[in-house]
Amino acid sequence: MTTTAPTPINDPVVILPAVRRLRPRRPRWLDAVGLLGVIGLGFTVWLGLWVTPPDKFQGNLARLLYIHPAVATVALYWVGIVAAGGSLLYLWPRTRSLFWDRLAASAVEVGAVFAALTLVTGSLWGRPVWGVWWTWDARLTSTALLLLLEIGYLALRRVPADTAVRARRCAVAALLIAVDIPIVHFSVDWWNTLHQGGTFIDPGFQIHASASMSWTFLLGFVAFSLVFVWLLGVRYQIEVLQDAVGDEELEVSLAERWSEDTELVGAGTSTGPANGPADGGGAS
Amino acid sequence: MWHDAVLVAGKDLRIEARSRVGLWQVVPFAVLVLVLLAFAIGPNESALRHAAPGIFWVALLFSTVLSIQRSVAVESGEGTRDGLRLSGIDPAGIFLGKAAAVGLQLLALQVVLWALVTFLFDVRVQVFWLAALACLLATVGLACAGVLYGALSAGLRVRDTLLPLLVLPVLAPVLLAGSKIWQAALSGNVSSGTQWLKILVPFAVIYLIVGIVLYGPLQEAA
Amino acid sequence: MSYVDAGYAIALSTVFVYAISLLVRRRRWDRALAVKESTPDEGAAAADRS
Numbered sequence: 149m150t151t152t153a154p155t156p157i158n159d160p161v162v163i164l165p166a167v168r169r170l171r172p173r174r175p176r177w178l179d180a181v182g183l184l185g186v187i188g189l190g191f192t193v194w195l196g197l198w199v200t201p202p203d204k205f206q207g208n209l210a211r212l213l214y215i216h217p218a219v220a221t222v223a224l225y226w227v228g229i230v231a232a233g234g235s236l237l238y239l240w241p242r243t244r245s246l247f248w249d250r251l252a253a254s255a256v257e258v259g260a261v262f263a264a265l266t267l268v269t270g271s272l273w274g275r276p277v278w279g280v281w282w283t284w285d286a287r288l289t290s291t292a293l294l295l296l297l298e299i300g301y302l303a304l305r306r307v308p309a310d311t312a313v314r315a316r317r318c319a320v321a322a323l324l325i326a327v328d329i330p331i332v333h334f335s336v337d338w339w340n341t342l343h344q345g346g347t348f349i350d351p352g353f354q355i356h357a358s359a360s361m362s363w364t365f366l367l368g369f370v371a372f373s374l375v376f377v378w379l380l381g382v383r384y385q386i387e388v389l390q391d392a393v394g395d396e397e398l399e400v401s402l403a404e405r406w407s408e409d410t411e412l413v414g415a416g417t418s419t420g421p422a423n424g425p426a427d428g429g430g431a432s
Numbered sequence: 433m434w435h436d437a438v439l440v441a442g443k444d445l446r447i448e449a450r451s452r453v454g455l456w457q458v459v460p461f462a463v464l465v466l467v468l469l470a471f472a473i474g475p476n477e478s479a480l481r482h483a484a485p486g487i488f489w490v491a492l493l494f495s496t497v498l499s500i501q502r503s504v505a506v507e508s509g510e511g512t513r514d515g516l517r518l519s520g521i522d523p524a525g526i527f528l529g530k531a532a533a534v535g536l537q538l539l540a541l542q543v544v545l546w547a548l549v550t551f552l553f554d555v556r557v558q559v560f561w562l563a564a565l566a567c568l569l570a571t572v573g574l575a576c577a578g579v580l581y582g583a584l585s586a587g588l589r590v591r592d593t594l595l596p597l598l599v600l601p602v603l604a605p606v607l608l609a610g611s612k613i614w615q616a617a618l619s620g621n622v623s624s625g626t627q628w629l630k631i632l633v634p635f636a637v638i639y640l641i642v643g644i645v646l647y648g649p650l651q652e653a654a
Numbered sequence: 655m656s657y658v659d660a661g662y663a664i665a666l667s668t669v670f671v672y673a674i675s676l677l678v679r680r681r682r683w684d685r686a687l688a689v690k691e692s693t694p695d696e697g698a699a700a701a702d703r704s
């Protein structure tokens with residue numbers, strides 16, 4: 149598709165202002181939140197690695213506790229609230245809006261990244277403390293299962309479908325995950341307790357927190373939470389864009405398909421060529 | 433035949449690269465099997481360490497079934513298989529190509545599984561070459577036997593339940609030999625493992641040859 | 655490298671890389687949408703997008 153006149157379409161400088169005119173959807177507050185989050189993270193790292201003293205019991209290892217619980221809180225609680233809450237609000241007829249579906253889906257993706265990060269940071273903390281990289285305790289195991297369930301959700305979301313159908317399907321999937329994780333947590337907890345007769349490896353810790361440590365701890369929570377909000381926001385924007393582009397493509401390919409069919413009327417069955425569209429769901 | 437094989441393998445791998453079903457569905461499934469088996473065998477760490485080789489191979493076998501189903505499914509569209517046949521591509525080449533594509537995906541999966549088993553079950557492979565050799569040989573056998581049985585069940589409507597039932601018993605020797613070799617590789621006792629290679633090698637060779645010979649007739653019969 | 659350093663490095667780099675990837679994806683979809691809306695004919699479906 150070549151033209152002799154220079155097409156301004158491919159010039160990014162031209163596109164972005166054009167897009168802004170069409171869709172004013174870049175709220176300033178989101179970038180501000182992101183910036184605050186990054187600054188917070190920077191301070192957390194500085195305080196966590198250098199300013200705060202080593203712990204009386206755990207030494208320098210305690211420094212990971214400025215990171216790991218914050219990441220875990222995001223992965224388990226914030227993500228859970230947004231994904232489950234959004235799914236509920238989508239399914240509820242009075243509040244039904246694709247906004248909630250897209251928000252929930254964004255939360256799940258960001259959540260998967262944070263869940264993986266929780267496992268890695270937890271593992272790094274656990275290795276010197278317990279001597280093993282992994283232990284099948286309730287918290288780690290349910291986080292691992294959460295990650296797997298989130299991957300399943302994301303796989304489900306990629307299956308091509310009508311937007312409303314996909315939204316309903318994913319909303320139910322998210323709610324099932326939200327219900328399932330506590331069940332998994334309790335059963336694994338019980339599994340461990342019965343086996344080890346009561347006292348088992350407690351991923352809790354003994355820590356003598358000084359003032360600077362407590363503040364850094366809190367700062368870590370706040371910083372990661374702000375970063376989560378920003379990531380959620382940008383991911384949501386991508387979701388909106390994908391649906392907008394996707395709708396147009398669907399219309400276009402439907403139009404093409406209909407025009408093909410009218411040409412084939414009376415031509416009998418066609419022996420399909422081996423190059424059908426490569427899609428994600430070829431099974432029956 | 434070889435040229436056709438490369439063609440078909442390239443096609444299958446390109447479809448996978450675009451749709452990423454293997455990455456997003458088969459790999460998580462394999463991980464899930466690891467976790468579920470860990471649940472089944474219990475929180476006792478030494479029991480898990482002891483069971484780790486078997487768990488690796490069971491997860492691999494189940495994932496192979498999924499991989500095969502996917503490999504068959506990419507051609508399940510209307511007329512696709514007929515088109516492939518009419519295109520003049522050597523059926524033995526199709527077999528080799530599909531087996532190669534499945535095999536490569538299985539190898540990638542094994543890398544992930546290997547890392548995870550080491551991580552989750554607190555084991556470490558002492559004799560790397562033994563474990564790696566077992567994986568390579570087994571992969572050839574799994575891919576060839578799998579694609580062959582995939583073709584067997586391809587046109588059938590009960591394909592999804594029939595394929596596991598048909599192929600898993602056939603793959604059982606791989607599970608057996610693989611687990612034993614890995615036990616040896618984990619404990620360092622090489623001699624007890626190498627004798628089991630005597631199962632993996634013929635298995636791979638036999639199914640490679642049988643596949644080349646029988647794939648064409650199978651396609652005609654379908 | 656200590657476990658602590660590794661933990662901080664992995665946590666920060668993961669968040670950073672993911673954030674960058676989101677920005678890149680948003681930019682790509684922005685472009686795709688802009689192209690789609692500026693060329694109303696059916697040929698737009700074949701235009702560059704990812």
